[in-house]
Amino acid sequence: MGADGGLSWNLVDDVRILLSYHFMLNAVRAGTIVAVVAGAIGYLMVLRRQSFAGHTLAVIGFPGAAGATWLGLSSGFGYFGFCVAGALVIAAIPGAGRAGNGLGGYGEESAGIGVVQAFALACGFLFVGLYRGFLSGLNNLLFGTITGITDDQILVLLVAGAGCLVALVALGRPLLFASVDPDVARASGVPVRAVGVAFLVLLGLTTAGTSQITGSLLVFALLVAPAAAAARLTARPVAGLALSVGLAVLVTWLGEAVAFFSPFPIGFWVTTFGFGAFLLATAYRAAADRVSRRPGVLAVAGGSV
């Protein structure tokens, strides 16, 4: 794939150089944790067609981090606090906690989510303004950086990520059921609303962790691109989930490695590789559909119209 785009005259040597720096080792560790969680949660986000909510939660991390820095707290508090609070706010918007309202539904829910998002960003801008001299860090907050990830941060990410995955497994079957067919799930006694809120909180935790690596504006790439690519490659949920996680990790590793050897930031590379994977998967799907002469129905993507 795109790995050869970097300075790889000798791949083994390059990787050894890369990992000889402690900050890169930390970046790879953190990136791996984040990618595994984002790949898994993102797959369900795509399945539930809640991309807009995911994007908004990702963006909410920015005012969280900016506010925490302004108050002199660790930015981790801000990320996790704001993202979870944001998840609860979005869950309170009528209908937004349900699956399938990402865009295809009425305007009302997505308008509410849009308002939350814009207000959160405006607050972030205010906090940045209040904390003078912080402006140089603004781009890192928004677009991510691979330098300066501390050992403590990795521990926090590991705990949060493990918690998310455990919760995801615990929710597992009812969540999948409620995502694929909410009406039938409700009829069979699945607490669809509670499951939806729980999933939004998980999504908030995931975006909070991911924000610290890719920056608030680009978390979304890691959530949506590998998952969407996986959904186009296979219709089976478990295989899709595994594929999504694998792709997310691959995209993150490639992005970090190439960012290390190039003057451009990690956010650009991660989004580009992610989008590339999505395009390849879409092309594969189209070709496979043509071969089997079936209409191009994306079975997994919630029966997209």
Added chain:
Amino acid sequence: MTGTGPVSAEVGGAGGWLVDLLAHPFVQHALLAGTAIAALSGLVGYFVVLRGQVFAGDMLSHVAYTGALAALAAGVDLRFGLFAATVGVGVGIGLLGGRATSDDVVIGNAMAWVLGLGVFFLALYTTYRATGNSSANVAVLFGSIFGISAGAAVTAAAVAVALIAVLLVIARPLLFASLDPAVAAARGVPVRLLGPLFLAVVGATAGEASQAVGALLLAGLLAAPAAAAQRLTDRPWRALALSPVLAVAAMWLGLGLAFAVPILPPSFTIMAVATLEYLAAVLVTGRGRAAPRRCGGRSGRGRPH
């Protein structure tokens, strides 16, 4: 606060403050551009919310950022890149048609990558053009309406008035096509033409609004007043009239507040007032009240084409 003395003194003080406010040229420019842009955003936003295209509007806001930074990196007028990118992408997603605009995963992927490209141009710009000062980047992201020049304000107002005129011309068929596309198509309304045309207008609006409140916040300016208006009245024409009124009110109050409290950036105060409007509308009407729904939209999955 009892007795008439203090109250009248307060009114006199407020009047004096208003005169003081309007005496500044930068406030006059901000009011001129801001009023026109807010009215345009309110009108366009109503249709965006009605058609369930808030996510697409959000996408166009990201495109605005990338377009502006590409222009900065290339060394041409920022507004050229802004409008070329937003209108081009607006027409593009309009032409892709219902399938692309209703598929939040496609929009999400494209959006993530567009933002990644924005970071790429930012890196190019800061490396080769700017001298370590990223204030232009911040201005694109978060707007700088108090910094708008006389010429730019007049241009922005003229463009906004022209776009409002276009929108008013297509308002009637567009409303019909938005509320009930199938019947509208059967009655001879050029639904296929209206979609791309409308998204081109949304794109141009995104370019306009990002000069006022910045690329990141314009989705809020589109969504908040429109969603509030839709909650306050069921009648489409009344809501269409109310939405720009609310948007202009948010703009004026926001500008006044930002002038009175210099530490608050205008983009924040404008968004805060708009968010309060939406919140007030939600509280007044209660959570159960829903906007007028499109025909056949009850399943909450996609809209009929």
